[in-house]
Amino acid sequence: MKKVLIVVNIPKFFISHWLNIALTAQTAGYQVHVATMDGPEIDQIKAVGLIHHLIPLNRSGRNLYQELTSLWALCRLFRILKPELVHLITIKPVIYGGIAARVTGVRAVLSAVTGLGYVFINQQGKTSGLKRLVSGMYRYVFGHPNIRVLFENEADCHNFCQSGIVQPDKTVVVHGAGVDLEKFDVLPEPHGRIRVVFAARLLKDKGVVEFLSAAAKLAHLDHVDFILAGDTDHDNPASLSENELMDIKSTGKVQVLGYCHDIANLFKSSHIIVLPSYREGLPKVLIEAAACGRAVITSDVPGCRHVIVAGQTGLLVPVKNADALAEAIVTLVADDTMRRQFGLAGRQLAESRYGQNQIGHIYMELYSQLLTESKVAE
DSSP states (O other): OOEEEEEOSOHHHIIIIIHHHHHHHHHTTOEEEEEEOOOTTHHHHHHTTOEEEEOOOOSSOOOHHHHHHHHHHHHHHHHHHOOSEEEEESHHHHHHHHHHHHHHTOSOEEEEEOOOHHHHHOOOGGGHHHHHHHHHHHHHHTTOSSEEEEESSHHHHHHHHHTTSSOGGGEEEOOOSOBOTTTSOOOOOOSSSEEEEEESOOBGGGTHHHHHHHHHHTTTOTTEEEEEEOOOOTTSTTBOOHHHHHHHHHHOSSEEEESOSOHHHHHHTOSEEEEOOSOOSOOHHHHHHHHTTOEEEEESSTTTTTTSOBTTTEEEEOTTOHHHHHHHHHHHHHOHHHHHHHHHHHHHHHHHHOBHHHHHHHHHHHHHHHHHHHHHHO
């Protein structure tokens, strides 16, 4: 039985985004191992028959000793486990796992670049040196002789290829990790007040400031509720602080739910889903909203624009533009017919492109190709 090791930063992210891929691999006959940092979701990973390994990852990256410890731990795990294939997800696992794979001789690597991250999105000068360092590390790990570098949208793939970070023939674009079309099914819009939901981590580059500004501009709409569903992220420099969150709660203009464990029911009880992000890999929240038959509003940026059909499943607005966002919200609040038509078209789009069975099959094909090529190289 071939061993596949999936490395991802936090177990909560693995459960919410990648569990289905792991279970699909398990069903296909692989022995599936999962390596993450610590977290309460580890018991869920073990409960479905996946073999878990704890690794000392730290998402902030501010301590060189901790970073070297993470790299050493991955090298040690790879040497002991001897997986036939490693599937690396998010920036640190891709870089550190990629180095470990080259050092320990892992024959097949699938590296998933699920977004550019703070270093590439932030345009301030202080991140330019770090961006060059990260780009150089990417070049090294993507030099593995049997690797596929997976992107979730064509723009990010083009960006990396044009920058010389990865060779085009080593890349593939797959639209996310899929959505459970049965769990995220369609219910009629609820009657009564219109609910407009922002569902994401409370990061400035997710557009949370623009959402809050739009909500303030539309406070006169007394039949509309604005809802913030997500938590802060103290390891991310773009996160709202706890004090900022307390100030938001104190105004009473926006309902603050915190982290939501049941996004499907939240969306089914809502009318409009908003994600004014500055850039994404492929935002799962928009796919889930579409699967639930809900109209969406998002930024006209890579990743976000790839998930919707503008004017058919939702509305695109200029990035970092709270006025345009407020105007789009008013448009969908005022037009029930348009909103519902967008929702129905979104569901059709989710069924045709983003079903988890369809996406799972694509990943299994990639696993098979990489393992076949590793045999040829022997």
